[in-house]
Amino acid sequence: MSDKLSVTFSPHLQDRASISSLTYLNLAALGPAILVGLYFFGLRALIIFALSAATAVATEALLQKVMGREITIRDGTAALTGLLLAMLLPAGTPWWAVMVGSAVAIFLGKHLYGGLGCNPFNAVIVGWVVMQLSWPNAVGIFYEPVSLSEGLWGKLYPLDPSEMPLAIMAFGDAAGVKDMYQLWPSLIGGIPGGIGSTSVIALAVGGLFLIIRRVITWQIPVGFLGGLLIFGLIFWLVDPSGQTYANPFHQLIYGYTLIGAFFLATDQATSPYTGFGALFYGLGIGVLTMIIRYWGAHQDGVLFAILFMNALTPMLDRIRFRSYGRVQAAI
Amino acid sequence: MAAKVEQLIKPKKFRRGLDLGTPGAVAAQPIEDIPLPPRVYVPLKQHRGALCESKVSPGDQVKIGQLLGESADPEAAPIHAPVSGKVVSVADHPDPYGRMILTVTIENDGAEEWLAPPAEDPQFQQKKLSAMMRAVRLSGWVVPRSGRPVYTMLAPPERPTAYIFLVGIPKIKPVRLLVISTLDLEPTMACNQRLLIEALEDIKSGAEVIKKMVGAKESLTVIDQGRSLNGSSPTSPLGADYQSVSLKNRYPVAWPELLTTALTGLEVPWPDGEPRDVGVLILEADTVLGVLEAIRSGRPQIDRIISVTGPEMTPRNLRVRLGTPLRDIIDYVGGDLDNVGKIVVGGLMSGYAQYTDLVPVTKETLAVSLMAKNELVAFSEHICIKCGRCVGVCPMRLLPNVITNFCEFGHFADAADAELFKCIECGCCAYVCPAKRPLVHYIKHGKAEVTAMRTAT
Numbered sequence: 001m002s003d004k005l006s007v008t009f010s011p012h013l014q015d016r017a018s019i020s021s022l023t024y025l026n027l028a029a030l031g032p033a034i035l036v037g038l039y040f041f042g043l044r045a046l047i048i049f050a051l052s053a054a055t056a057v058a059t060e061a062l063l064q065k066v067m068g069r070e071i072t073i074r075d076g077t078a079a080l081t082g083l084l085l086a087m088l089l090p091a092g093t094p095w096w097a098v099m100v101g102s103a104v105a106i107f108l109g110k111h112l113y114g115g116l117g118c119n120p121f122n123a124v125i126v127g128w129v130v131m132q133l134s135w136p137n138a139v140g141i142f143y144e145p146v147s148l149s150e151g152l153w154g155k156l157y158p159l160d161p162s163e164m165p166l167a168i169m170a171f172g173d174a175a176g177v178k179d180m181y182q183l184w185p186s187l188i189g190g191i192p193g194g195i196g197s198t199s200v201i202a203l204a205v206g207g208l209f210l211i212i213r214r215v216i217t218w219q220i221p222v223g224f225l226g227g228l229l230i231f232g233l234i235f236w237l238v239d240p241s242g243q244t245y246a247n248p249f250h251q252l253i254y255g256y257t258l259i260g261a262f263f264l265a266t267d268q269a270t271s272p273y274t275g276f277g278a279l280f281y282g283l284g285i286g287v288l289t290m291i292i293r294y295w296g297a298h299q300d301g302v303l304f305a306i307l308f309m310n311a312l313t314p315m316l317d318r319i320r321f322r323s324y325g326r327v328q329a330a331i
Numbered sequence: 332m333a334a335k336v337e338q339l340i341k342p343k344k345f346r347r348g349l350d351l352g353t354p355g356a357v358a359a360q361p362i363e364d365i366p367l368p369p370r371v372y373v374p375l376k377q378h379r380g381a382l383c384e385s386k387v388s389p390g391d392q393v394k395i396g397q398l399l400g401e402s403a404d405p406e407a408a409p410i411h412a413p414v415s416g417k418v419v420s421v422a423d424h425p426d427p428y429g430r431m432i433l434t435v436t437i438e439n440d441g442a443e444e445w446l447a448p449p450a451e452d453p454q455f456q457q458k459k460l461s462a463m464m465r466a467v468r469l470s471g472w473v474v475p476r477s478g479r480p481v482y483t484m485l486a487p488p489e490r491p492t493a494y495i496f497l498v499g500i501p502k503i504k505p506v507r508l509l510v511i512s513t514l515d516l517e518p519t520m521a522c523n524q525r526l527l528i529e530a531l532e533d534i535k536s537g538a539e540v541i542k543k544m545v546g547a548k549e550s551l552t553v554i555d556q557g558r559s560l561n562g563s564s565p566t567s568p569l570g571a572d573y574q575s576v577s578l579k580n581r582y583p584v585a586w587p588e589l590l591t592t593a594l595t596g597l598e599v600p601w602p603d604g605e606p607r608d609v610g611v612l613i614l615e616a617d618t619v620l621g622v623l624e625a626i627r628s629g630r631p632q633i634d635r636i637i638s639v640t641g642p643e644m645t646p647r648n649l650r651v652r653l654g655t656p657l658r659d660i661i662d663y664v665g666g667d668l669d670n671v672g673k674i675v676v677g678g679l680m681s682g683y684a685q686y687t688d689l690v691p692v693t694k695e696t697l698a699v700s701l702m703a704k705n706e707l708v709a710f711s712e713h714i715c716i717k718c719g720r721c722v723g724v725c726p727m728r729l730l731p732n733v734i735t736n737f738c739e740f741g742h743f744a745d746a747a748d749a750e751l752f753k754c755i756e757c758g759c760c761a762y763v764c765p766a767k768r769p770l771v772h773y774i775k776h777g778k779a780e781v782t783a784m785r786t787a788t
Contacts, residue, residue, distance in 0.1 A: 006672050006707055007429075007686050009772040011758030012679040012700070013351075014708040019716060019765050117716030117766075217719075273719025273732065323750050324727040325588070325601025 019116070023076035025215045029206035030083055030263070036189045036199040040145035041091040042154045045195040048098050049086045055102035056082030063111045077116055081105055084124040084263055087196025088256065088303075089131075090142045092156050097138045101131040117269045121310045124264060125303045142192040159192045165254040166299040169246035177250055186253050197259040200252075207262025216266040219275050223282020224261040224289075228252065231290040251293065260285070260302040270310040277316035284309045341596035342576070345584040347726045349759050351518045351680070357638050357646035358521040362529060364650045365663045369439055371414055371654030372424050373399055374432040377694040379478035380406030387435060391418045394446040396631050399435050408471040408480035408694070413633040413652040416440040427676040427683055427690050434691070437654070449628035456540065463544055463626050470625030472632045473694035474618055476516060476586070481618055484607070485544050507610035509547035510594060511538050511619055514555055514578065514585035515638075517678025520698045522636040523616040524555055525648050534616050535573065537623035545612055553590065555580045582680060583757040587613040589726055601727070602752045632694060639664050641671070641701030651692050658688040660699060672704035680758040710761075710769035721760035721770060727753050731760035735770045738777035743784065746777045754778075 037045045060078035064071045073079075082102050089098065105127025113119045131139045142164060146154025161167055165186075168177045185191055189199025197203070210216045232248030239245060251257065256264075265271065265285055272278045285305045292301025375383040383400030387393060393412040401409040416439045424434035452458075458466075468482040511534060513527040526534065534552075542550050552575040576594065584590060587606050588599045590613055597609040606613050614622075617636055624630040633653055639660060640646040647664050657674060675682040676690065679700050692699075721731040729750055737746035754774050761770040 005674055005684070005686055005688075007684040008673075008710065009769060009775060010675075010677075010679075010681045010683070010756070011762050011771065012673060012675055012682065012684065012702060012708065013758075013762055014767060015763045015765075017763070017765050018767065019713070022718075022765055115714070117714050217723075268716055268718040273717060273722045273730075275723070278719075320730060321728040323729055323753055324592075325598050325604065325753065 019077070020075040022215050023080055025213055026080055026210065026263075027076055027083070029209045029215070030080075030087070030196070032202035032205050033087065033189075033196045033199055033259070034083070036202045037087065037195040039148075040190055040198065041143075041195045042146045042148070044091045044146075044153070044156070047095070048089055048091070048093060048195060049083060051095060051098050052086035052089075052102045053079045053082035055099045056085070056106050059103045059106040060111070063107060064115075067111075069115070072116070075116075078106060081110065081123050081127075083196075084259075085127050087259060088124070088128050088194045089139055090193075091146070091195050092141070092143050092158065094138055097131055097135055100134075101127045101139075104130045119269055120313070121307055122264055122267050122270050124267075125307050125310075128303060129307065142194070144192055145190050145198075161299070164192060164299060165250070166293065169250060169254070170293055170299060173243065177246060177254075181254075191254075193254075194256065194259075197256050200258055203258040203262060207258065210262065210266075216262070217275065217278055219278035220266045220271055220282040221261045223279040223284075224265055224286045225252065225257075225282075227283035227286025228257065228289055229286075231287050235290075235294070245294065251290065255293075255300040256302040257289070260289075260306055264303070265306050265309075270313055272313050272316040272319070274317065274320050276321075277313075277319045280319065281309050281313065281316050284312065342594060343592055343596040345581055345589065345593045345726070347724055347728070347759075348584060348589075348757070349582045349724060349762060351582045357519060357640055357648065358524045360521070360525075360646055360648050362522075362525050362636055362648045362650055365655070365660065367414060367439055367441060367443075368652065368655040368659045370419070370656075371437050371439065371652060372656060372689070372691040373410060373413065373435045373437065373654040374424065374426045374691060374693055375400040375410060375435065376407075376426070376432050377410060377478075377653070378406060378408045378473045378480055380404040380408075380480075382433060383407055383410055385421050385433065385435065387418050387421065389418050389420050392416070393418060393437060394444045395633060396446040406479060406483060408473050409469060409631075410435075411471060411631040411633055412437060412446075413654050414439040415442050415444040425685075425687055425690050427685065427693060427696060429683065429686070447629065449624070449630035451628045455627040456536075456543075458626065460544060463540070466625045466629060467544075467622055470621065470629070470631045471694070472618065472621040472625060474615070475635075475695050475697045478695050481614075481622055484605075484612065484614070485541065485622070504607045505610060506545040506547040506607060506612045507549070508595065508612070509538065509542050509545060509550040510590065510611060510613045511550065511552045511616060512585065512587075512590060512613055513616045514553055514580050514590070516585050516697060517582065517680050517682075518580075519640045519646075519678045519700050520638045521646075521648055522638060522697070526616040526620060526636070527554065530616075530620060533623055534619055537619035540626055541614065541619060541622055547612065549574065551576060551594070553578055553594065583726055583755070583759070586726075586755060586757065588755070635692060635694060635696055637692060637696055638698040639701075640698070642703035642706060643670075644701075653693060654691045656689050656691050657685065657699060660692070661688060661701065670703045671701050672707045673702040675700040675702065680762065681756060709767065710772070711767040713766040713768060715768060716766050718765060720763040720765065724759040724763050726757060726759065727755060729753055731770050731774070734777070735760075735768065735773040738773040738780075743777055743780045747781045751777050751781065 056078045057073050061073050105123045109123025109126035110119050141158050144157040165177050187200045211218050229248045232251045235245040272281050288305035289301045381402050381404035383402040385400050386398050394415045397412045399410045416437045419436045419438050421435050423431040426432040472481040513523045515523050538550050554577045556577040556579045584593050591606040591611045636650050638648050674685045715732050734746050734749045734751050758771050
């Protein structure tokens with residue numbers, strides 16, 4: 001008999017899934033979208049990805065060192081935050097803006113509230129909002145995809161903000177978007193946009209992978225996309241020619257819709273934990289996104305909609321099932 | 332009559348909990364006897380109620396079946412000598428729940444001398460109900476997980492439960508449906524599944540007797556899905572005249588309160604109720620056999636069938652005398668003792684880890700699970716990351732994250748408001764937690780604190 005027996009409370013078994021394994025699966029799910037981004041935006045995209053992730057990890061290590069906490073950069077959550085932020089940015093974002101945004105996301109978005117799991121707002125979006133408000137020209141101007149024939153570095157051709165798909169749909173001729181943007185490049189990702197968020201196919205593959213591996217639940221993406229499509233469909237049916245309100249399918253494939261639905265809205269700490277609450281949360285994001293897109297000043301409402309619903313999460317957490325056995329006794 | 336039962340049986344699929352797989356290896360092993368232990372340690376509390384008073388003193392010679400202790404508490408079961416021999420001491424000894432309990436230690440003389448050898452009464456079915464009930468009470472049988480003496484489950488309640496107390500009238504709760512469960516509570520246990528194969532006829536006649544005792548109109552046998560009986564179809568292994576249901580044993584659906592809901596769709600008032608409140612009585616196969624033996628031959632409970640599993644060993648199903656120390660069992664099964672890092676009495680999901688291998692097998696012991704040093708899992712004090720996995724698996728539909736956050740930071744009254752006492756401590760939440768938080772630990776701590784607060788005021 002071994003001289004020392006281990007004594008703990010039950011259970012004596014644990015699932016293999018841990019914080020780090022879930023985060024690594026999340027990172028793997030980002031893979032396709034990142035590869036597409038590298039293909040269309042070249043070396044600049046690589047630098048932004050690397051710089052953002054490295055800054056996030058370094059900031060987390062520094063903050064935890066200063067606060068005297070355990071350094072948890074190995075669990076991958078900081079790298080995930082950095083990479084997701086980079087995926088939202090245009091290819092021409094200056095290096096200092098990337099670094100500041102990434103550091104702010106980790107500091108202001110995460111560690112100010114106590115670290116992983118304690119943040120009320122999605123850290124990635126907090127970083128993005130700070131960049132958007134501080135340097136609208138640095139993160140608000142998108143570029144045409146660079147072609148590999150011009151070398152790895154390529155030359156960037158900025159696009160007038162009014163020519164972005166969502167801007168055309170919102171402020172111009174809603175039906176004209178399909179003339180300016182071919183369907184196939186829009187699905188593959190060869191259109192102007194954030195370096196990791198243009199490819200509908202790659203993001204959907206990553207998102208479905210996460211749902212199948214049970215890293216995220218289906219309620220939030222389904223609620224989000226369902227709310228967006230239903231709301232868009234109602235308004236589109238008002239005028240099916242698409243002159244006034246754009247085809248809801250176009251609302252689905254442009255902007256930050258899919259990266260929001262699969263990767264940003266599903267952030268564990270800032271989304272409700274009950275299934276019904278999560279469905280409601282998703283629906284709210286979808287509807288708010290459409291309201292901002294139709295009548296708001298911003299082209300793309302996804303990130304602000306998520307931020308808004310993050311604030312409602314504590315309330316949605318109160319929607320829950322009746323617990324077992326809350327019945328009148330048979331007497 | 333069949334139509335009536337069909338009205339009661341509205342199966343409700345159990346979707347929560349965990350799919351831990353079915354026990355392949357342990358359910359394939361026949362039940363075997365182990366050699367008599369040289370010394371047994373019989374705790375005088377092997378049930379939910381009060382400690383029994385000792386009826387023997389050191390130096391006494393006892394025979395098998397001789398009364399060692401009894402108590403006037405209705406939830407206490409009399410305790411009998413499991414071996415014949417000499418009482419060495421009556422002193423405190425560790426029990427499986429980590430308590431020091433007054434324990435009778437008997438030096439086995441190996442004579443196997445009975446006080447009154449069990450003799451089969453062929454007319455046992457003609458006994459009067461009161462005689463049957465008396466036989467069950469004197470036999471001291473205890474339902475393992477709840478620790479309730481079996482006769483309190485068969486008899487009308489002698490003590491009003493809390494909500495009946497509020498109404499003021501203790502009312503007899505009729506049993507409409509008797510459920511004989513051959514599901515095992517955890518994947519590392521196989522006692523009931525083995526008994527279904529090895530003692531089918533006895534289970535059938537036991538079910539008949541109990542049906543008569545409680546006045547149940549119908550009885551139903553639950554069988555682990557996919558487990559066939561001697562090659563017959565798994566849906567009706569008991570024959571055409573016996574109602575049976577096969578159920579996928581998704582942990583913890585075999586636990587009585589959840590089994591009631593899975594079979595009838597009725598929810599048991601919880602935490603103060605029992606399945607009988609909705610007209611259902613659930614007894615496991617080994618309990619049925621115990622009741623049958625008590626009535627048929629007057630045999631008291633002196634042994635239990637336990638499953639023993641461990642690293643690098645064949646799992647076993649053993650019939651063990653009560654009071655046998657775990658050391659003897661581990662010696663017998665030949666587990667790799669140098670490698671054992673944890674001895675768990677009960678299953679790995681809800682059992683109790685032991686600090687010493689001198690702990691005896693009691694009437695509440697279902698299994699002994701050994702864990703190798705490299706299999707041990709560690710909990711962490713990481714803060715809750717609010718992923719919600721525990722909420723999805725909780726069979727009682729609680730919010731384990733909310734309850735344990737309250738308990739962790741000392742807000743015990745808030746935890747009680749969040750329905751802390753509804754928790755059945757099945758361990759599903761702590762199993763799935765990615766942050767490896769010890770949720771069950773927090774809940775048990777919270778329950779103890781709230782109970783202490785309530786007794787103080």
